[in-house]
Amino acid sequence: MSDKVLLDYGSGGRASQRLISDLFLNYLGNDELNRLNDAAELDMSGRIAMSTDSFVVDPIFFPGGNIGSLAVHGTVNDVAMMGAIPRHITCAYILEEGFPMDDLESIVMSMGHACKEAGVTVVSGDTKVVPKGAVDKIFINTTGIGDIIVDPAPSGDAAKPGDAVLISGTMGDHGLTILGTREGLDFEAKVETDSASLNHLLVKLVQDLPEVHVLRDPTRGGLATTLNEITYSSNVCCELVENDIPVKAEVKGGCSILGLDPLYLANEGKFLCILPQEHAEKALEIMRADPLGKGACQIGTMTDAHPGKVVLITQLGGKRLLGMLEGEQLPRIC
Amino acid sequence: MSFELLEKFRDPKLSRKILDKMESGLTKDLRFMEVCGTHTVAIFQSGLRSLLPKQIVHLSGPGCPVCVTHDSEVNAFLDLAGKDNVIMATFGDLMRVPGSNSRNLKKAQADGARIKVVYSPMDSLKIAKENPGDLVVFIGVGFETTAPAIAGTMKMAREQGITNFRVLCFHKTIPTALEALLMDVHSNIDGFLLPGHVSAIIGLEPYNFIAEKFGKSAIVTGFEPLDILQSLYQMVDWRNKGEAHVVNNYKRIVNDKGNATARGILYEVFEQTDALWRGIGNIPGSGLEIRQEWELFDAKKEFGITIEEGEALPGCKCGDILKGIKQPDECPLFKKACTPANPVGPCMVSTEGSCAAYYKYKLD
Numbered sequence: 001m002s003d004k005v006l007l008d009y010g011s012g013g014r015a016s017q018r019l020i021s022d023l024f025l026n027y028l029g030n031d032e033l034n035r036l037n038d039a040a041e042l043d044m045s046g047r048i049a050m051s052t053d054s055f056v057v058d059p060i061f062f063p064g065g066n067i068g069s070l071a072v073h074g075t076v077n078d079v080a081m082m083g084a085i086p087r088h089i090t091c092a093y094i095l096e097e098g099f100p101m102d103d104l105e106s107i108v109m110s111m112g113h114a115c116k117e118a119g120v121t122v123v124s125g126d127t128k129v130v131p132k133g134a135v136d137k138i139f140i141n142t143t144g145i146g147d148i149i150v151d152p153a154p155s156g157d158a159a160k161p162g163d164a165v166l167i168s169g170t171m172g173d174h175g176l177t178i179l180g181t182r183e184g185l186d187f188e189a190k191v192e193t194d195s196a197s198l199n200h201l202l203v204k205l206v207q208d209l210p211e212v213h214v215l216r217d218p219t220r221g222g223l224a225t226t227l228n229e230i231t232y233s234s235n236v237c238c239e240l241v242e243n244d245i246p247v248k249a250e251v252k253g254g255c256s257i258l259g260l261d262p263l264y265l266a267n268e269g270k271f272l273c274i275l276p277q278e279h280a281e282k283a284l285e286i287m288r289a290d291p292l293g294k295g296a297c298q299i300g301t302m303t304d305a306h307p308g309k310v311v312l313i314t315q316l317g318g319k320r321l322l323g324m325l326e327g328e329q330l331p332r333i334c
Numbered sequence: 335m336s337f338e339l340l341e342k343f344r345d346p347k348l349s350r351k352i353l354d355k356m357e358s359g360l361t362k363d364l365r366f367m368e369v370c371g372t373h374t375v376a377i378f379q380s381g382l383r384s385l386l387p388k389q390i391v392h393l394s395g396p397g398c399p400v401c402v403t404h405d406s407e408v409n410a411f412l413d414l415a416g417k418d419n420v421i422m423a424t425f426g427d428l429m430r431v432p433g434s435n436s437r438n439l440k441k442a443q444a445d446g447a448r449i450k451v452v453y454s455p456m457d458s459l460k461i462a463k464e465n466p467g468d469l470v471v472f473i474g475v476g477f478e479t480t481a482p483a484i485a486g487t488m489k490m491a492r493e494q495g496i497t498n499f500r501v502l503c504f505h506k507t508i509p510t511a512l513e514a515l516l517m518d519v520h521s522n523i524d525g526f527l528l529p530g531h532v533s534a535i536i537g538l539e540p541y542n543f544i545a546e547k548f549g550k551s552a553i554v555t556g557f558e559p560l561d562i563l564q565s566l567y568q569m570v571d572w573r574n575k576g577e578a579h580v581v582n583n584y585k586r587i588v589n590d591k592g593n594a595t596a597r598g599i600l601y602e603v604f605e606q607t608d609a610l611w612r613g614i615g616n617i618p619g620s621g622l623e624i625r626q627e628w629e630l631f632d633a634k635k636e637f638g639i640t641i642e643e644g645e646a647l648p649g650c651k652c653g654d655i656l657k658g659i660k661q662p663d664e665c666p667l668f669k670k671a672c673t674p675a676n677p678v679g680p681c682m683v684s685t686e687g688s689c690a691a692y693y694k695y696k697l698d
Contacts, residue, residue: 183453258453311697316559317346318381320695326430326674 005099010129019127023105027112028091028122040123042088047148049084051075054141060107062181064192065268067140068107072114073195073268074219075144080199081215081271083153083206084146086118092126094139107138118197120144146199150206158213159234163302164280166273168201168287169194169295170246171223175265176254185258191250196269201290205273209283214274221325222264226272227310228324231302238310240300240322264325274302343558344380352563357387359570365391365522366569367515367658369508370529371398371686372557378695380559390566393658394688396511396611397529399476400427401656401680401687404610406641407504408433408680411473414502414637415439416447421465423458424473426451430683436676455480455487455501462491462499471633474503479531481505481622482596485603488624488631500633503624504641506609508532509540510620514611516548520659525569526552527562530584535600537592538582545578554582603628610643612680613653652679655688662692669693 001018008015025034032040053074060067071091079086091111095104115122152158173194180191198217206212214234218226223245231238247262255262269292273283280298287293305311310322368374374394377383383392396402412433415422422439429439429451443449448468450461455472462470474484484501491499508529515521528541533554544552551572553565565583572579582590600622609621624632633639650672651665662668662681672678674690681687 306697309697312381314379314381315344315346316349316381316385318384319697320378320381320384321697323694 001101003101005095005097005101005104005129007097007129007131010095010127016127023108024125024127027108028115028125030121030123032121032123033125040088040090042123042145044087044145044147047151047153048145049079049082049148049153050143050145051078052141052143053078054139056136056139057178058136059178059181060103060137062177062193063190064177065195066107066110067138068109068111069114070195070268071140071142072111072118072120073197075142076118076120076197076199077217077271079144079146080202081154081217082146082148083150083212083215084148085203086120086144086146086199088123089115089120089142089144090124091122092141093128094135095127095129096135096137097129097132099137104138114197118199149203150210154206154212154215156214156216156230157233159230159236159274159302160213160276161236161302161304162277163213163274164277164298165227165238165240165300165302166275166280166283166287166296167223167246167299168198168270168273168293170248170251171218171267171270172247172251172255172262172265174268175222176251176260176262178266179258179260180254185254191248191254194267194269196292198269198271198292201287201292202271204290205283205286208286209275209279211279212273212275212283214272216272218267218270218272220266222262222266223272224261224263224310224322225324227322230274231310232308234302235307236302237304237306237308238300239303239305240310240312242312242314244297244299246295246297263322277301340558343556343560345560349385349559349563352560352567353385353387356390356563356567356570359574360387360389361574363389363391364570364573365393365524365658366527366566367393367395367523368527369395369397369512370527370532371401371684372531373527373529373555373562374398374688374691375686376557376559377562378691382559382562383695384697393523393661394655394691395515395526395658396614396656397477397508397532398681398684398686398688399480399506400431400684401652402506402611402614403431403475403504403680404612404641405433405647406610406644410639410641411502412437412439412442414471414633415442415449416445419468421448421450421461421468421470422473423450423452423455423461423470425475427684427686428473428475430677431680432677432683455484456490459487459491459494459496459499462496466498469498469500469636471500471502474501474505477506477508477529477532478535478600481604482535482600485599488603488628489599491631497630499631500636501624501631502633502639503604503622505604505622506611507606507620507622509536510617511611511614512541513543514614514617514620515657516544516550518657521657523550523658524573525550527565528552528554530554530556530587533582533584533592534588535593535596538580538590541580545580549578551578552580554584554588556584556587610641613656615643647678650679652681652689655681662689665689
């Protein structure tokens with residue numbers, strides 16, 4: 001094969017077949033995918049969770065991961081947040097002509113590792129190659145499907161006054177890693193993405209505690225945006241205690257240099273768990289027993305004080321609104 | 335500074351002590367203005383605003399560079415964006431600032447204008463080198479804080495022989511604006527929290543007129559809650575004693591004499607001129623323009639740009655808000671026609687604008 005992706009590889013002809021068999025099947029292959037049918041044949045019944053996401057992250061390689069592993073973690077987590085066991089994913093690659101084959105191999109290999117860790121199989125895939133400039137290097141779409149194991153499934157509109165708000169670990173690691181890498185900033189202390197599949201921990205959590213009201217991963221827009229979505233859907237007020245929200249010192253430092261707020265930065269390996277206060281201790285115990293939840297803690301409570309709003313109780317003891325951002329966070333003049 | 339040390343400036347117990355002491359010393363309202371947008375955000379973000387005694391009236395002044403950028407300046411840079419062979423380089427906060435016909439740089443970018451958000455003006459030189467067939471125009475907005483870095487960038491461009499770099503200079507200077515505010519009888523300000531970053535460059539001396547001529551206090555203040563509380567308490571105390579002083583409480587960063595090297599670079603490249611401030615109008619001698627010796631880098635000269643006072647935005651009270659005459663929620667457009675999604679005036683668009691801070695942080 002060429003050392004660069006050529007338009008031929010998306011033609012559907014022999015070149016495409018070689019790319020599929022030598023690369024994709026090599027790292028992602030399984031009985032179903034290897035049949036190379038037009039669609040996957042799956043045996044599933046009951047209540048199913050399904051989610052799709054497109055990954056266009058820039059840079060495609062970053063400390064702790066790359067677009068391939070992220071494309072698995074993101075979709076697996078979205079399915080798992082519904083109280084479901086993720087089973088299968090599909091993936092579609094859109095590649096820019098001239099993309100280095102070595103990079104593609106690293107990405108597909110990471111995707112394979114991530115699938116293995118999460119216990120999901122890729123059952124259908126697609127590859128397109130577009131002329132140079134038509135996409136930025138590589139875009140990946142993944143769709144995931146899984147079996148819902150609790151009834152009712154956790155849902156963003158199910159938070160109730162009196163619920164405890166728990167978080168599985170530190171905020172902002174992924175977002176700061178991406179922004180820092182993109183800007184070529186060398187932070188004194190190392191920051192790394194938290195990107196990981198959370199499904200094994202989440203399954204254990206909902207199996208032991210079906211009382212969980214909401215599970216949500218604070219990805220784009222970060223903790224603040226996700227909590228605003230939940231308080232709006234559930235018509236409750238979230239009172240957050242600033243001092244209790246875990247943020248790594250190096251992330252705080254990086255954010256203060258860049259003028260960013262870690263509460264609005266993306267996370268790819270953390271989740272919010274909202275459930276009745278009486279079950280909070282047990283939930284934290286389960287979360288902390290897993291390496292991906294070892295930093296779990298309670299950060300706030302749902303109340304009926306300001307329905308639809310998130311109120312931050314600051315370190316100083318004051319109160320303020322923690323609203324949604326209008327768009328992306330932008331670097332400031334001074 | 336280490337975070338451990340900074341934590342001491344956020345100590346809730348000590349803050350409570352100062353707040354109690356301040357409250358017991360208050361005999362009447364104290365109207366204080368923080369000049370700098372970073373103070374505005376710090377006061378809200380830390381929750382300090384919700385803890386201040388009712389008699390402390392908090393006003394946000396003209397120290398958010400985006401907020402005081404005049405409509406015709408905004409229109410000038412929007413007109414340049416999208417011109418053939420022009421790449422605009424800008425700090426991020428200007429991206430959503432609305433010009434006439436609700437244009438902004440974000441929309442211009444979607445229409446194909448080449449706009450790069452940079453963290454440092456020096457990044458523009460890299461862009462210029464990478465695009466030798468294009469002219470890179472950096473939008474120079476800001477005060478004495480940012481002006482030296484931009485002057486330094488122009489010096490670097492000259493040293494490196496980069497000829498396709500220009501600066502569209504809309505810089506303004508703070509002390510002249512404060513004097514204009516104090517001259518306005520409606521403003522009725524008892525004291526100022528002076529901006530930390532600007533003062534690090536200009537030092538304390540340019541503010542002395544505030545006490546000498548107007549009998550008001552002004553304190554260069556850091557951005558942590560205890561910095562702010564200490565300065566407010568001092569201003570209450572001085573007023574009770576009938577005193578007025580201009581002092582520097584931010585000695586860990588600001589030298590009383592400022593930074594002579596930075597001022598040297600600034601005035602090597604720029605000279606004082608008149609400037610239009612949004613809502614305030616023309617303030618003689620409050621702006622900076624590029625000296626003739628540096629005109630090769632002057633985008634205004636290159637494109638024949640002149641800035642003139644146009645018509646104010648109808649209904650928008652940004653001007654009164656910047657002067658401390660009105661609070662953001664007293665503007666009829668606030669949260670109605672004017673929101674961060676659809677800002678009418680720049681005080682709503684800038685993250686450091688007082689309207690945006692009210693919208694974002696204030697609990698009803």
